[in-house]
Amino acid sequence: GENVEQHPSTLSVQEGDSAVIKCTYSDSASNYFPWYKQELGKRPQLIIDIRSNVGEKKDQRIAVTLNKTAKHFSLHITETQPEDSAVYFCAASPNTGGFKTIFGAGTRLFVKA
Amino acid sequence: SAVISQKPSRDICQRGTSLTIQCQVDSQVTMMFWYRQQPGQSLTLIATANQGSEATYESGFVIDKFPISRPNLTFSTLTVSNMSPEDSSIYLCSVEWTGVGYTFGSGTRLTVV
Numbered sequence: 001g002e003n004v005e006q007h008p009s010t011l012s013v014q015e016g017d018s019a020v021i022k023c024t025y026s027d028s029a030s031n032y033f034p035w036y037k038q039e040l041g042k043r044p045q046l047i048i049d050i051r052s053n054v055g056e057k058k059d060q061r062i063a064v065t066l067n068k069t070a071k072h073f074s075l076h077i078t079e080t081q082p083e084d085s086a087v088y089f090c091a092a093s094p095n096t097g098g099f100k101t102i103f104g105a106g107t108r109l110f111v112k113a
Numbered sequence: 114s115a116v117i118s119q120k121p122s123r124d125i126c127q128r129g130t131s132l133t134i135q136c137q138v139d140s141q142v143t144m145m146f147w148y149r150q151q152p153g154q155s156l157t158l159i160a161t162a163n164q165g166s167e168a169t170y171e172s173g174f175v176i177d178k179f180p181i182s183r184p185n186l187t188f189s190t191l192t193v194s195n196m197s198p199e200d201s202s203i204y205l206c207s208v209e210w211t212g213v214g215y216t217f218g219s220g221t222r223l224t225v226v
Contacts, residue, residue, distance in 0.1 A: 034214040043205065044156065046214040089155060100146075101215060103156045 002027040004092050006104030013080050014112050021107045023090035024072040030092040033066060033073045034101070038087045047088075048075070080111045115140050115208050119218030126196055126225050133192045134221045136206035141186035147179075150203045150220075159204075162189045196225045 003026040013019050025033075031052035036044035050057045050064045050073065057064050061080075066073040077084055087108050093101040116139040126132050136145065147159040159179055160170045168181040182190045193200050206218040 032214075036215070043217040043219055044215070045217075049214050099209070100158060100161065101209070102158075105155045 002030055002092055002100075002102040004090060004102050004104040006090050006107060008107060009105065010108045010110075012110040012112065015080060015082060017080055019075075019077045019080050019084070019109055019111075021075045021088055021090065021109075022072060023074070023092075023104050024070075025092040025102075026071065027092065027094075028071070029094050032093045032099075033064070034091050034093075035064060035075050036089045036091065036103075038089065038106075040086075044089060077109075080109075082111050082113050085109055085111045115142065115210065115216045117206060117208065117216055117218040119206055119221060121221055122219060123222040124224070126223065128197050128225055130196055131192055131194045132196065132223060133190050134204055134206070136189050136191075136218050138187045138208055142208045142210075143186070144209070145183065145189045146207045146209070146215075147181065147189075147191045148205045148207060148217075150205060152202070156205065159191070162191075193223065196223075198225045201225045 006023045034049035035047050037047045038044040048059050048062050048064050050066050052068050061078045063076045087106045089106050090104040091101045093099050118137045120135050145162040148156045149159055150156050158171050159174045160168045162168045162181045162183040164183045164186050178194055180192045201224050204221045207215045209215050
């Protein structure tokens, strides 16, 4: 089955710096890669996703890159702000619409003001 | 995306008892998913609840411990049976829409004493 590894487990950056979180996956059948942000005491929320037919996707300060050959994908947050502090989870799935999604272990991001 | 109502939001239960968690979706969905998130950990899939058939359980989870009902396309319940302190965790239901990833319920924080 699918296995998703996520690094680092903890990341601390200064406000305004960039943050990068990396994930690898094992199942070549995976072709949908969402990222979730979970603030303390709240539910995970989708912040960006990418499909295997795209190499990069950007939404304001957040971008995700995918290297399907190497089976890794990354989340990039630029100009970090204190409100970006949260736990971020990567995930992989064969598709959307009812297929099982496997989550990475999570990265706890601290943005220091 | 869907709106999911999950209850109870939290409960403190005696060991040996059972708790049933309810999840109501505002739209019809084929599959609903139940996840467990232990403190500081990632999300682990317990089972996939299919309407009209038995739930599909992941390795390490069994129906006797986590019975699931799915009486219609908008509702599901997860029961945590014969609870022990090790069952203390957050339990989340979720649905997945094509193109928008998972939407999670608000979670049930369970403490077993």
